[in-house]
Amino acid sequence: MKDRLTAALKASSADYLDIRLESTTSSAVSFRGKRLEAATASVDQGGCVRALNHGCGWGVASFTSLDELPRMVQRADELSRAVRLERPIRLADVAPQQADAIMDLDGDVRGVALADKKRLLQEYNDLMLGVSDRVVDTQASYRDEVTEYWFVNSEGTVLYELRPEVVISGVAIARRNGTIEKGLESIGLRRGWKSAQGHHEAFRVVAERAAALLDAPSVKGGAYPVVLDSELGGVFIHEAFGHLSEADFVYENPQAREMMTLGRRFGNKILNVGDNGAAAGLRGTLAFDDEGTPTRDTALIKEGVLVGRLHSRETAAAMSEAPTGNGRAISFRHPPIVRMTNTYIGAGQGTFEDLIKDIKLGVYACGAFGGQTLLENFSFTAAWGHMIRDGKVAELVKDVVLAGNLFQTLDRIERIAGDFRWNQMGGGCGKGGQFPLPVTEGSPHVRIEEALVGGEVGS
């Protein structure tokens, strides 16, 4: 395959050209309630060619029929030449890479029978259903894949990679009369069959919580000291800050560049934030991004001060900064754009107990049903919460929605515990029509001096 790709490269006269080819073997099983929805195996393959000529824009051609490769190489070149630009696009230098990056398949899922995958998911699903007769419905899904991946470019980079992934998720829906609550467990790993085992306890816990939330009161809306658990802390930093760190948000916009000037203070000295595409064994981890740039640990905020941002080769060149290996695409159907990998709030000091011991009345917000940022404003829905009373974790509460302004909230992070962990969840990140991109988030417990907690806003 490498020979076929390098031959196609050589046939083109484009100033720059890259070809990405993927062949993904996947299987998926899903349950709704007691009922199997589907158990399927699929093959998805295709490629994407990008061409760039001097004084011209990008030409991109993606396709599912590999026989079309020579025609697509030509088409990408033509499209690039059709886009005339006065200010040329430059690419930051990346040394040519030749590597076979074969990740640990951890029990190759391609060798496991579909029936065994169904059996495993059924165990998890049955545990959720068996918790209580209040659990009236479930949605459980298992998906695995192994992608064979080739990348070549006209600068001499030739890569072959094998990328595994397993995602298992379960939603337990509890109901009592008109009240419906849910619990969500989601596991996403760049691993294989072995790591899919042994998650029984986690699925039972979320179903129990869904049933318990039926009896829990809604949190009373208002401003509180808020402690985020590791999962919500990770989602917060990804959504609220990570997206602003993506250089394609700022590189063409003078006002945005000003807002995100390196050296600007974003928080207290205790705040350290980064994105590490090279961290071992995480779902957002890859040896190279989809432009053939090696991944790395990029500091974004150091001791409260903005020190870096995430780049593709194009944005790095435009801002005269170093490429960071964050040019990623969800599949051959799309060209790479600037994306996060494994984004984190760095560890602070002390325990969770230290963090809450002087909070008289506050909210402990846990887990994430979702989060959305609209530039400087965000909203996060915690999966559940507890009141903090007199320095102790008190009663379970529901409808914990955090809303706020990014800049104010970062500035109000006053304590960070030392209990850092990565949260390897399923789902993924969406941007520019590309969803779901595998990412990971990590954080210790984080204490925000004051944040608005909704749920029953206005009541």
Place this chain on the structure above:
Amino acid sequence: MIERLIELARTQSDGADAIWRRSDRTGLEFEAGRLKAAGVSEESGAGLRVVSEGRVGLAGSTAPDPAALVERARASAELGEQVAIAFPKPAQAPDVKTHDRAAADASIEQLMDIGREVVERLTRDGCQVNASVERIVGETTVANSAGAHRSYAESAVVVGADIRRIAGDDVLMVYDQFLAVGLPNAKDLDALVESIVSRLDHALTIAPPPEGSLPVVFTPSGLAAIMLPLEQALSGKAVLQGVSPLASRKDEQVFDPSFGLIDDPLIAGRPSSRPVDDEAVPSARLPLIENGKVRRFIYDLETAARAGVRSTGHGRRGIFGKPHSDYSNLVLRGDHSPLPTTGRGVGSGTIGGGLIADMKDGLIVDDLIGVGQGNVMGGAFSHPVALAYRVQNGAITGRVKDAAVAGNVYELLKKIGGWGNDGRWLGSRWSPSLLLEGVSVASR
């Protein structure tokens, strides 16, 4: 291809259906006012479903080898549940315009001109303008072992544009898009530009948020939070699972008597229209809510078989995965609001759809943050505003930041304060603005 697939599957199973889809996309990206990239994408593939000993199996591939596909579908069926799916027999399906020759034949230069015009007209000091133009040409064929077979050509044109304005730490983004089967004409582009510009202009002044239980106009885009619980609850699947709050309330007066919601796959020129659904069931209009009463739920073949009803023609499937039920074009309208007589257009009219003249103090909500998070089906929502305007004494006085709106959709829709005169398409949904009273508004 699909004939061979069905033929082969028929000999090795009790029944089968399949979809074959091809789509060619041409896309242009304008970033910060200039054309930066041009792309094409060619994709085709097939999805197969077989019934073997009463069990259902599925397989899909972009590299379809009929024998391999049938084998994988049969292996999937060995694990599958028993479902008495009855594949529809050949039937007369209506014709509907899903393809436009001028759009399909448009050159890349024509598409560039459209993008350039939009960008030029939106360009202003201190703002970043991005735009994209995408043209999709495709063909869908659905067929089954009962002899049903239908092919139709499709096209779609999407012109999207946004303006970003950053002033200090205040970030404002206004977005809109044109979507239709055919190319936009001059009026369509006028409407797109005016929609973005007027929402931007009204947003330049910041107004303090009001507080309390207030009248709120939800614009067609702001209505997403209001419509989402209904869309989930009107799914036959939710009824079957026992989680739809509307399941037991058919023909009751659940909503304001003026409230009507129709699923209409037969509107000419809309990209979500189709002569048959993805399971070869002929398309037909389906009244979901009439005069405030729930009439029907949507079903695909499998949920219909399990519920003991007929499919309403709402099967949707991709190359991969299982057919599920989904809406085509959702049309929301009051007794007297205009029908979506045309397949085109962003719509026009002033913000608020003529509903604010008598409003003493309230809000116009155009976009909310976090729609779809949390417990949607129950109808309760609570969202910070992404784009909202304060209304005082019948006039817009500025953009409201740092405010949140909350309420329960089922309570709010019992009484509709007014239907706007600004009906428009937003993706596959047609609606005017709606005035709802007693929405909880909080500042922060």
